[in-house]
Amino acid sequence: MKSQKKIETGIGGLDKMLQGGLIPERPYIISGPPGSGKTTLCMQFLLEGLKKGERVLFVALEEPVNEIKFNMDSLGLNVSSVEILDANSDVRRYEPTPVMEISPKTRVQKIRDVSDYIKKTPRFKSTVVTVHSLQTALKHEFRNNRYERLVIDSLTALKYFCMSREEDIFLQSFIRFLSESKITSLLTVETPENYGLESEMFLARGEIRLHKLRENWEIKRMISIEKYRGSEHDEKVYPVEIKNGEGVVVLIDGK
Amino acid sequence: MQKISTGVKGLDEMLRGGLIPNRPYVVTGPPGSGKTTLGIHFLMEGVKNNENVILVSLDEPPNEIKSNAQAFGFDVDFIRILDAVPDVKGYRRGGLIKDVGTVLDWHTMKDVRDIRMSRSLRAMDVSIHSVQKMLRQEADDLFEADSEKYSRVVIDSLTALKMFSMKGEDERILLQSFIRFLAEMEATSIIITQVPGPENLDTEVFLSRGEIRLHKLINHGILFRGLSIEKLRGSDFDEHLRPMRIASKGLEVLSSETFEKLKL
Numbered sequence: 001m002k003s004q005k006k007i008e009t010g011i012g013g014l015d016k017m018l019q020g021g022l023i024p025e026r027p028y029i030i031s032g033p034p035g036s037g038k039t040t041l042c043m044q045f046l047l048e049g050l051k052k053g054e055r056v057l058f059v060a061l062e063e064p065v066n067e068i069k070f071n072m073d074s075l076g077l078n079v080s081s082v083e084i085l086d087a088n089s090d091v092r093r094y095e096p097t098p099v100m101e102i103s104p105k106t107r108v109q110k111i112r113d114v115s116d117y118i119k120k121t122p123r124f125k126s127t128v129v130t131v132h133s134l135q136t137a138l139k140h141e142f143r144n145n146r147y148e149r150l151v152i153d154s155l156t157a158l159k160y161f162c163m164s165r166e167e168d169i170f171l172q173s174f175i176r177f178l179s180e181s182k183i184t185s186l187l188t189v190e191t192p193e194n195y196g197l198e199s200e201m202f203l204a205r206g207e208i209r210l211h212k213l214r215e216n217w218e219i220k221r222m223i224s225i226e227k228y229r230g231s232e233h234d235e236k237v238y239p240v241e242i243k244n245g246e247g248v249v250v251l252i253d254g255k
Numbered sequence: 256m257q258k259i260s261t262g263v264k265g266l267d268e269m270l271r272g273g274l275i276p277n278r279p280y281v282v283t284g285p286p287g288s289g290k291t292t293l294g295i296h297f298l299m300e301g302v303k304n305n306e307n308v309i310l311v312s313l314d315e316p317p318n319e320i321k322s323n324a325q326a327f328g329f330d331v332d333f334i335r336i337l338d339a340v341p342d343v344k345g346y347r348r349g350g351l352i353k354d355v356g357t358v359l360d361w362h363t364m365k366d367v368r369d370i371r372m373s374r375s376l377r378a379m380d381v382s383i384h385s386v387q388k389m390l391r392q393e394a395d396d397l398f399e400a401d402s403e404k405y406s407r408v409v410i411d412s413l414t415a416l417k418m419f420s421m422k423g424e425d426e427r428i429l430l431q432s433f434i435r436f437l438a439e440m441e442a443t444s445i446i447i448t449q450v451p452g453p454e455n456l457d458t459e460v461f462l463s464r465g466e467i468r469l470h471k472l473i474n475h476g477i478l479f480r481g482l483s484i485e486k487l488r489g490s491d492f493d494e495h496l497r498p499m500r501i502a503s504k505g506l507e508v509l510s511s512e513t514f515e516k517l518k519l
Binding site (some may be wrong): 035036039052062064067070071074075088090091094103117118120121156160161190191193201214217218219244251253 | 268275277278333384387388413427428429431432435436438439441452453454455456458460461463466483485486487488489490491493495496513514515
């Protein structure tokens with residue numbers, strides 16, 4: 001196989017498993033159950049980009065941005081220079097009120113500028129994010145700025161809350177849009193404790209899976225590469241720890 | 256940020272000091288595992304600190320919750336309660352089943368005496384939407400009257416609410432919105448729900464900022480209780496499943512005991 005230029009994920013052990021890193025400009029899935037370290041791993045990927053002078057963007061669909069800021073801070077990761085797009089929907093109104101979709105006016109900001117308090121839904125206007133409006137917002141951002149790395153946290157939230165069930169086609173076109181934007185993206189997918197295959201996993205060029213299980217009454221975390229198009233990769237499952245100041249650490253040969 | 260105590264002996268140690276405030280959490284577990292009792296501990300801890308606290312009761316009539324709590328020696332009088340337990344089903348003449356919900360009523364626990372009688376005339380549906388509306392109204396009223404806020408909320412339980420009022424894909428969106436609503440209330444909230452099935456991804460579990468899980472384990476015909484933290488955003492936590500007992504004063508987690516030592 002012809003060797004291609006790869007980019008590092010920022011997690012030493014994972015780069016080893018990926019035989020150097022990720023093939024750039026492609027979308028990848030990071031899957032795992034709640035609390036397995038997906039968001040943290042993604043932040044490390046963005047921080048690695050910043051270290052190389054790239055522009056990076058985190059799209060928050062699952063957690064309020066003030067909480068993400070707090071959580072990363074308490075984990076000892078300095079993400080203040082990471083740019084973030086708050087794509088969380090407001091509290092829905094049930095009374096007929098004007099609903100406004102997220103628009104390109106929704107500003108990307110650096111995490112250091114995120115307020116420490118939650119942004120409250122205004123009294124008479126409620127913003128709802130759809131796959132379509134998010135894509136429009138990102139298109140707008142990409143037109144003005146060249147981002148090298150992107151995280152969508154999570155694709156599950158996008159699928160569950162930002163589209164109706166008949167709109168599966170939009171998810172496909174969204175992933176296609178990311179590849180066409182020539183951006184290396186990580187998309188997180190929430191999985192139950194045991195799970196089957198979701199259609200979006202077939203669309204990505206690779207899937208890195210985080211595992212969390214209880215062994216001898218204690219939580220064990222692990223990582224594996226389920227799929228990697230265009231590259232060889234390590235097929236073993238390795239233990240993972242989440243360490244203060246470092247984030248996700250893959251232990252290869254006990255290191 | 257200062258963490259807040261759950262009021263449960265041993266659990267705060269596992270949480271490395273307690274819960275990060277102003278966030279929604281879930282407590283999961285099988286029937287009879289102590290979920291409601293945990294919720295009462297959490298609210299009583301707030302009452303102890305002169306906080307305003309709310310219990311939204313959807314499973315058990317408030318009078319039963321009250322007497323169960325009193326059995327553990329809790330003086331629950333200051334808990335504000337939204338009684339949203341669905342009434343008995345109403346039958347219309349002609350055999351048509353009318354889906355009777357309930358009257359959503361606010362009480363202070365102090366005033367709770369007997370079971371409320373079903374009143375079919377004022378019946379309305381219990382839905383995520385109506386509960387959310389009642390909570391908002393109540394929070395607004397308290398703010399207008401005393402410039403205070405509710406700092407602890409327990410929803411007991413979401414399982415009932417999901418069963419009665421939601422179907423299909425809307426359920427996810429309604430839940431997402433409700434959880435966002437709880438976060439915007441800036442209250443620390445506990446949503447009681449069933450243990451997620453190994454094959455299912457429950458919206459409230461994956462959107463919550465932490466999951467405390469209660470366990471019932473049977474070994475050689477003896478029941479053991481346990482508690483584990485399955486996830487906790489923004490904080491380190493004890494990753495062991497620890498033994499727990501329901502003692503005369505309520506729940507006690509044996510946070511330095513292990514099941515290995517109990518030879519299970």
